[in-house]
Amino acid sequence: MNTQDLIKIEDDYFINTFTRQPIVLDHGEGVKVWDIDGNEYLDMFAGIAVNCLGHNHPKLVKAIQDQAEKLIHISSIYYNEPALIYAKRLIEMTSFDRIFYANSGAEANEGAIKLAVKYTGKSEIISTVDSFHGRTIMTLAATGHEEYHEPFKAVMPKGFINVEYNNIDAIKEAITENTAAILIEPVQGEGGVNVPDKEYFQEIEKLCKEKGIVLIVDEVQTGFGRCGTLFAHELYGIKPDIMTMAKGIGGGVPMGGILATEEVASAFVPGDHGTTFGGGPLVCAAANAVLDAFEEENVLDNVNEVGQYFIDELKKLDKDVIADVRGVGLMVGLELTKPGAEYVDKLREAGFLINCTSGNVLRFVPPLTITKEEIDEFVKALDENL
Numbered sequence: 001m002n003t004q005d006l007i008k009i010e011d012d013y014f015i016n017t018f019t020r021q022p023i024v025l026d027h028g029e030g031v032k033v034w035d036i037d038g039n040e041y042l043d044m045f046a047g048i049a050v051n052c053l054g055h056n057h058p059k060l061v062k063a064i065q066d067q068a069e070k071l072i073h074i075s076s077i078y079y080n081e082p083a084l085i086y087a088k089r090l091i092e093m094t095s096f097d098r099i100f101y102a103n104s105g106a107e108a109n110e111g112a113i114k115l116a117v118k119y120t121g122k123s124e125i126i127s128t129v130d131s132f133h134g135r136t137i138m139t140l141a142a143t144g145h146e147e148y149h150e151p152f153k154a155v156m157p158k159g160f161i162n163v164e165y166n167n168i169d170a171i172k173e174a175i176t177e178n179t180a181a182i183l184i185e186p187v188q189g190e191g192g193v194n195v196p197d198k199e200y201f202q203e204i205e206k207l208c209k210e211k212g213i214v215l216i217v218d219e220v221q222t223g224f225g226r227c228g229t230l231f232a233h234e235l236y237g238i239k240p241d242i243m244t245m246a247k248g249i250g251g252g253v254p255m256g257g258i259l260a261t262e263e264v265a266s267a268f269v270p271g272d273h274g275t276t277f278g279g280g281p282l283v284c285a286a287a288n289a290v291l292d293a294f295e296e297e298n299v300l301d302n303v304n305e306v307g308q309y310f311i312d313e314l315k316k317l318d319k320d321v322i323a324d325v326r327g328v329g330l331m332v333g334l335e336l337t338k339p340g341a342e343y344v345d346k347l348r349e350a351g352f353l354i355n356c357t358s359g360n361v362l363r364f365v366p367p368l369t370i371t372k373e374e375i376d377e378f379v380k381a382l383d384e385n386l
C-alpha cells in the first residue's frame with residue numbers, strides 16, 4: 001500500500017488523538033530512519049526521547065531476539081531472571097533502594113503519587129506550571145496545562161496544585177499541613193526545555209526534609225543519560241525519595257519504573273499496587289542490554305561532549321527568528337520568535353525529524369549515540385531552513 005492509502009486507514013479507523021507527520025516509517029539504523037518510499041531522515045527526535053541507542057542497535061536487537069525465543073511474558077506472579085538482575089544493577093547505580101516496574105511514564109507517575117499518599121497519609125500534590133506528567137486522570141491533574149484539564153474537569157481529582165517552575169517562593173506558598181509530595185521534572189521537556197537553577201532543586205530537597213514531604217522527581221524524559229548523567233537530578237546533588245522513569249529505559253520497548261528509598265517504599269504492601277505486564281522478561285532483557293551498551297560504549301561521555309558541541313554550534317546561528325538556545329546534554333531547545341510548526345515541516349522535507357513543543361520551541365532529543373558529524377549535518381540544515 002502507498003503512503004496515502006496507509007494514512008487513510010488511520011483517518012477511517014483510529015480514535016482521533018494525534019497530529020502525526022505525514023510519513024510512514026519503515027526501518028532505521030543508528031540515527032537514521034527511512035520511510036516506506038525510501039526517503040532517508042536524520043532522527044533528531046528519537047521517538048520522543050526514547051531510542052537512546054538509536055535504531056537497530058545490534059546488542060539491543062540481539063537481547064530482544066534471544067529473550068523472545070525463551071520467554072516473552074509470564075505476569076508479575078512469577079519471578080524472571082532479567083527483571084531481578086536488572087533491579088540489582090540499576091539500584092546499585094543510584095541512591096534508591098527499591099524498584100517497581102511499570103509500562104509507561106504516566107503509569108510510573110500514577111504509582112509514585114499513590115506511594116507518596118500512602119506513605120504520608122496526606123492528600124495534596126504540588127507540581128509545576130508547564131510540567132508534563134502523563135495523560136491518565138491523576139497525572140493529567142499533576143500536569144501544569146489548564147487547557148489539558150478543561151474537558152475532564154468533572155472527573156479531575158482534587159488536591160493537585162500547579163505552581164510556577166524555578167520559583168522556590170511559589171512552592172513555599174503552596175505547601176500546607178496536608179502536602180504529601182512535590183512532583184517535578186529536573187528539566188521541563190514538553191514545557192519547552194526549561195532548565196532550572198541548581199539551587200532551586202537543592203532548596204526543594206531541604207524543604208521536603210524539613211516538612212516531611214516526599215520529593216518525587218519525574219525523570220521520564222530526563223533520565224537514562226539524556227542530560228549527561230544517568231539521571232538528571234544527580235546534576236543538582238540531591239537525593240529524592242522517589243524517582244519515576246520510562247522512555248529511554250528499554251531503548252524503545254515500552255517500559256517504565258518507580259525507584260524509591262527503603263523508608264518510603266515500605267508504605268506499600270501486597271495489593272496496594274500492581275501490573276500485568278510490568279517487569280516482564282522481554283523488556284527487562286532489553287533494559288539490561290541498554291545498561292550494557294551504556295557501560296561498554298561510553299554513552300554518557302558522548303552525551304556530554306556532543307551535547308555541548310551541539311549547543312555551541314546552535315549559538316553560532318545568526319537568525320532573527322531565534323529567541324534562545326538552551327538545554328542540558330542532548331535535551332536541547334531552540335526557542336523561536338514565532339510558531340515552530342512550519343519549520344518541522346520544512347526540515348522533514350529536507351530529511352530531518354524534529355519536534356516543536358510549547359508552540360515555539362524546537363525540541364531536539366536525538367539518540368544519545370549521535371556524532372558531531374551528524375550534528376554538523378543537522379545544524380547546516382537548520383541554518384538553511386530557519
Ligand SMILES: Cc1ncc(COP(=O)(O)O)c(C=O)c1O
Nearest residue numbers: 104105106132133134220221246
Ligand atoms: C516528564 C514526563 N513525564 C511523563 C510522561 C508520560 O510518559 P508516557 O507517555 O510514557 O506515559 C512524559 C511523556 O512525554 C514526560 O515527558
